[in-house]
Amino acid sequence: MTITTEACVTMSSKVNIPDLPKYFQGKWNKKSYHVLRELGRGANGAVYLTSQDGIKRAVKVGIEGIDILMEVNVLKSVQQGRDSRVGPLLCDVDDLVLNGKPCTFYAMEYLDGEQLDHYIQRAGTEWVTVMIVQLLARLDILHKHGWVFGDLKPENIMVTQSDKQVRLIDFGGVTKLGNAVRQFTEEYDRAAWHAGDRRAEIGYDLFSTAVMMVRLMVDKETWKSSLGDPRETALLCDIIRKSDRLYPYRVSLLKAFHGKFATAGEMRAELLAILRERTVAAMQKPKRASKPAGKGISGLFVASLLLLAGTLYYAWFM
Amino acid sequence: MKEATLKQILVVTDGCSNSGMSPVAAASLAREQGITVNVIGVIDKSELGEKGEREIRDIAEAGGGLCDIVYPQQLAQTVQMLTRKAMTRTIHQVVNKELKEILGDSGIEELAPEKRVQVAGMVDELGEKSSLNVVMLVDTSGSMKPKLSAVQQAIHDFSISLHSRSGQSRMAVGSFPGKHKYLDIRIPWTEKVEQAHQITSDLAMSGITPTGPAIVEAIALFEQVKLPQSLSDRYASMEEDDDHNGSLRDHVF
Numbered sequence: 001m002t003i004t005t006e007a008c009v010t011m012s013s014k015v016n017i018p019d020l021p022k023y024f025q026g027k028w029n030k031k032s033y034h035v036l037r038e039l040g041r042g043a044n045g046a047v048y049l050t051s052q053d054g055i056k057r058a059v060k061v062g063i064e065g066i067d068i069l070m071e072v073n074v075l076k077s078v079q080q081g082r083d084s085r086v087g088p089l090l091c092d093v094d095d096l097v098l099n100g101k102p103c104t105f106y107a108m109e110y111l112d113g114e115q116l117d118h119y120i121q122r123a124g125t126e127w128v129t130v131m132i133v134q135l136l137a138r139l140d141i142l143h144k145h146g147w148v149f150g151d152l153k154p155e156n157i158m159v160t161q162s163d164k165q166v167r168l169i170d171f172g173g174v175t176k177l178g179n180a181v182r183q184f185t186e187e188y189d190r191a192a193w194h195a196g197d198r199r200a201e202i203g204y205d206l207f208s209t210a211v212m213m214v215r216l217m218v219d220k221e222t223w224k225s226s227l228g229d230p231r232e233t234a235l236l237c238d239i240i241r242k243s244d245r246l247y248p249y250r251v252s253l254l255k256a257f258h259g260k261f262a263t264a265g266e267m268r269a270e271l272l273a274i275l276r277e278r279t280v281a282a283m284q285k286p287k288r289a290s291k292p293a294g295k296g297i298s299g300l301f302v303a304s305l306l307l308l309a310g311t312l313y314y315a316w317f318m
Numbered sequence: 319m320k321e322a323t324l325k326q327i328l329v330v331t332d333g334c335s336n337s338g339m340s341p342v343a344a345a346s347l348a349r350e351q352g353i354t355v356n357v358i359g360v361i362d363k364s365e366l367g368e369k370g371e372r373e374i375r376d377i378a379e380a381g382g383g384l385c386d387i388v389y390p391q392q393l394a395q396t397v398q399m400l401t402r403k404a405m406t407r408t409i410h411q412v413v414n415k416e417l418k419e420i421l422g423d424s425g426i427e428e429l430a431p432e433k434r435v436q437v438a439g440m441v442d443e444l445g446e447k448s449s450l451n452v453v454m455l456v457d458t459s460g461s462m463k464p465k466l467s468a469v470q471q472a473i474h475d476f477s478i479s480l481h482s483r484s485g486q487s488r489m490a491v492g493s494f495p496g497k498h499k500y501l502d503i504r505i506p507w508t509e510k511v512e513q514a515h516q517i518t519s520d521l522a523m524s525g526i527t528p529t530g531p532a533i534v535e536a537i538a539l540f541e542q543v544k545l546p547q548s549l550s551d552r553y554a555s556m557e558e559d560d561d562h563n564g565s566l567r568d569h570v571f
Binding site for chain 2: 028069176185192
C-alpha cells in the first residue's frame, strides 16, 4: 500500500495555505486570474478576490483538493435552477501549480457586501427578522435540493451591498439530508445545546437559524451570559422572555428549538405573519406598551406546554 | 466497497512524550496495520513550544493522519472535524489507488476537474456509510488537569457526532499514563458514551507522558473489537463473495 505522504494540516488555529502568485492560469480551462487580495479563510481553504478578464471573481484554494471538490459538488447541485440565489454562482473549477504541487481551486461570482452580524450592527436590529425571513427562503431551496447547510452562523451569511440580499457563503458544511453534519460551530449547533443530534435534517438548520435570531437581536453581553454550562435552550428562553424585540416571536422560536417545523417555508411564513401583524399594530397604536402582563403569562403558558410536549416527544422517541 | 472499516487513533495531548518508545515510531507502526493516527494539541495560556509542535506534526505524519493545535474551547469541534477529514483522506487514497490501476500511473490528478467532482461526491458518500472505530487517547499527565473537563465534554460530544453517522461507529477512550500500565481504558468499545462518565476521577497523576507506549497499547484494542451478532453474520457472509469489495477492504483493514 503506497500512500503519498503529505504535510500535516493544521486547521482552525492556523490554516497554512501557501500564498498565491500574483497571476496564475488554470491548467485545464486556461482562464487567467489576477490576485487582488485575500478575502478570508475557512476550514477548507482560503478565499481570494481576483480579476479574471476584468471581471471580479472570488477564488477558493484548499490544501486538500478533495474538500474543495466536495464544495463544488454541492454548489453545482444547488445551481440547477439558475434563478435560485442561494449562494454565489460557480464559474470555474481547475488546478493550479503551487510550489510544484497541483492544487485544486474554484472560482465563483464575487459578492460585494458584509457579513450578517456586521450588517445588523450597522443597520439596526429591525433588520433581523427581515434578514432571517430571507435566509429561510434560501434554506428552503437548499433543503428542496436535498442538502442541509450545517454550519449556519452570521459569518457564513452575506448581505449584498447593492440590493440587501441574503446569500450563503462557505459551503464547507453543506451535507446531504440524513448524513452526519460535516462541519458546525458550537454556538449554533443543536447537539451542543443538548437539543438533538448532528444528523443533517431540516430541523438542524432551523435550530441554528433560531439561535442566530436570538444572537442578532441582543447585545453581546446578554449573549455571552447565555453561553453557560451546561448549554440548554432554557437559557435562550430566558433571553427571549426578557427581550421586547424577541418576545413576539417566542412561539416560533420555541418551535424551531424543538424541531416542530417541517420546512423552512413554514417557519418563514410564521415569522412573516408576526412581522406584518406587529407593523400594523405599531401603526394603529404607536404608544401601546409592547408587553402587557396578561399576554406575557399566556405566552409563558404556551411555552411551558410546548416544552412539555417536546420532553414527552423525546422521551417517546428514545 | 460499502463495507470498509476505518480505524483511527486520536491522541489528545499538551506536550512532549518523555517515556518509552518514540510516539512517531509507534504511529508508523499503527499505520502499518491500517490504523490512522490523528493528534490534537491542547494549549492553554502556555504555548506548546517548538519541540511539542514538531512532535505532534511528526506523529500525525507518520500515522498518516492530521493534526491541529487548539484551545480547550475548540476541542469538541476539532475532534469531529479532524476525524471526518482523516476519514475522507483515507478513502480518497484508496479510491485514488484503484483509479491508478485503471488509468495507469497518473490517477485522479489526471482526470478533468468535472470528473473529479463526481469522485469527491462518491468519496463523501463512502465516508458516511463506512464503519468507523476510533480510540481516543487522553494525556492525563499533570499539566493536562485543568483541560480535562473540556476533554470530557469533547468525548461526549464526539459520541453524538458518531451517533449521527449512517455507518456503524464505535469509540473507546483510554488515558495515559495509567495506574499500573502505560494506558488505562476509561471507556471500553461503545456506540454511545453517557454524559455522566467521569474521566477525571481516579486518575494516576504523574509527570510522565508515555505517548508512544500508549499508542502501541491502543493498537491492540483494535484486535478486540467485537461485532454485534447481526453484523458479524453480515460480515461472515460477505467474506464469501468479496470479489468486488475485497480490494478496498484489503487497503483499509
